[in-house]
Amino acid sequence: MNATEKISKPQGKFKMRYVILALVFVNIVINYMDRTNVSIAMPELAKEIGLTTVEQGLIFSAFGWIYAAMQVPGGIMLDKFGSRIMYFISLFGWSLMTLFQSGISSFAQLLGLRLGVGFFESPVMPANNRAISYWFPENERGTAIGIYSSAQFLGLAVSMPILYSIHNTVGWRGLFIITGVVGIIWAFVWYVIYSDPAKNKWVSQAELDYIKAGGAVFEEEKAVKGEKAKSKLTKENLRQLFTKKLIGIYVGQFAISGTFWFFLTWFPSYLTEEKGLSLAKTGFLSSIPYLAAFVGVIFAGYASDHLTKRGFSKSMSRKIPVIVGLLLTLLIMGANYTSNPTLIILFMSIAFFGNGLATITWVFVTLLAPKDLLGLAGGIFNLCGALSSIVIPIVIGFLVAxxxxxxxxxxxxxxxxxxxxxxxFVVGDLDK
Structure with missing residues (x-):
């Protein structure tokens, strides 16, 4: 019997942890909307200001340069100031950078603003993981991570046709204005509603006891143990953060993010320029792989928690969706052997479904990293994913020249x- 089973679930329909999960979900939808709007704008934008494919690759990757560089400092700041303040600053800042992109007229201006977006978005994924670690007991965390991870896919699946419609109606400059304003408004919504559970005025004592008994991280416990001060790059912390298993998930995160960044940056251009589809048709077709990925994430989170509750080892229940998903991604190469739009989208959807299966990897951070270093470990983990946002768009820019x-x-x-x-072979058995 684990800690969560020793205390009954709180009664009543209102559960604040689900409100927090909904807030994080919307945060991610807006976050990825502002990452991908430049890929929607790019075909027309590139023609207007005269960008080569190599310059387009640099623009796509610019976000990742400073985003990657700021992961460790962002993790340290997150552990110091918490999710509420850091997320507000982050949301407001990247949305303002998005709004400013509506006024660019040169490669240099767009490059600088994309660097700004990357700077302000750097604490986002560690902040998501931190919020869920604070608000959800361990036996619900896989599902919660699966749900919020699915936001990047469901949000883009739903928003892609909308974003294309906005682009086709008010142009690429109007697209940046609208998406920027939405994020600025939501930043204030987050700041008003969110706080850590021990400080939240809307959470019931029964729910607080339940999530605490289930292994949620509590700030007052960290303060008593003096753990807040440990979130820094000391020699001992580096040793704990670079064990063989953690290195394995860092490499895996680079690989998983690599597929995602192809879809987030070059996929619209692939459909319009390589396959000759219209912008209107691209908006619809490009949403299908995102829906497939969404299904993959939801299925992976549910299956992983279900296997855990049925007594399967952590190694089996957590790793199988990730490994199967990465292997399914190999089917993306099938699109090289057909010019049929239906088959192209089928291969892309299977590959992205696999990417969705593999995207619950944040659960490994909570399983393997020291609790007092979750922000820093999350920063390093996300840094490895962010490196793919630099490498993948640039390499593809040269490959498609x-x-x-x-x-x-x-x-x-x-x-x-x-x-x-x-x-x-590197992560190996989680139970050892």
Missing amino acids: GGNFSYALVFVAAIALVGACSYI
């Missing part, structure tokens, strides 16, 4: 295979 995406798809598949091998 001749107008052919075939080698780009092979490259994405090869990275996914490396990730699968990392989880199989």
Whole structure:
């Protein structure tokens, strides 16, 4: 019997932890909307200000340069100031950068603003993981992580046709204005509603007891143990943060994020320029792989928690969805052998479904990292994913310079295979 089973679930319909999960979900939808709007704008934007494919790759990757560099400092700041303040600053800042992109007229201006978006978004994923670690007991955390991870896919699946419609109606400058304003408004909503559970005025004592008994992280316990001060780059902390298993999930995160960043940056251009689809049709077709990925994330989170509750080992229940998902991603290469739009989207959807299966990897951070270093470990973990946002768009920019995406798809598949091998051979058995 685990700690969560020793105390009954709180009665009543209102559960504040689900409100927090909904807030995080919307945060991620807005976050990825502002990451991908530039890929929707790019075909027309590139023509207007005269960008080459290599320059487009640099623009797509610019977000990741400073985003990656700020992961460790962002994790330290997150552990110091908490999710409420850091998320507000982050949301407001990147939304303002998005709004400013509506006024650009050169490569340099757009590059600078994309760097700004990356700077302000840097604490986001560690902040999501921190909020869920504080608000959810361990036996619900896999499902919670699966739900909030699905936001990037469901949000983009729903928003892609809307964003294309906005673009087709008010142009790419209007697209940046509207998405920027939405984020600025939501930043204030987050700040008003969110706080850690021990400080939250809307959570019931019964729910507080339940999540605490289930292994949720509590700030007052950290303060009593003096653990807040440990969130810094000391020699001992580095040793704890770079064990073999943690290195394995860091490599895996780079691989999983690699596929995602292909879809987030070059996929619309792939459909319009490589396959000759119209912008209107692209808006609809590009949403289908995101829906497939959403299904993958939801299924992975549910299956992982279900297997855990049925008594399967952590190694089996947590790793199987990730490994299977990474192997399914290899089917992205099937699109190289057909010009049929239906088959292309089918191969892309299977590959992205696999990417969704593999995206619950934040659960490994909570399982393997020291509790007092969750923010810092999350920052390093997300740094490895962020590195793919630098490498993948630039490499693809060079690979497609001749107008052919075939080698780009092979490259994405090869990275996914490396990730699968990392989880199989480097991460190994989680129960040892």
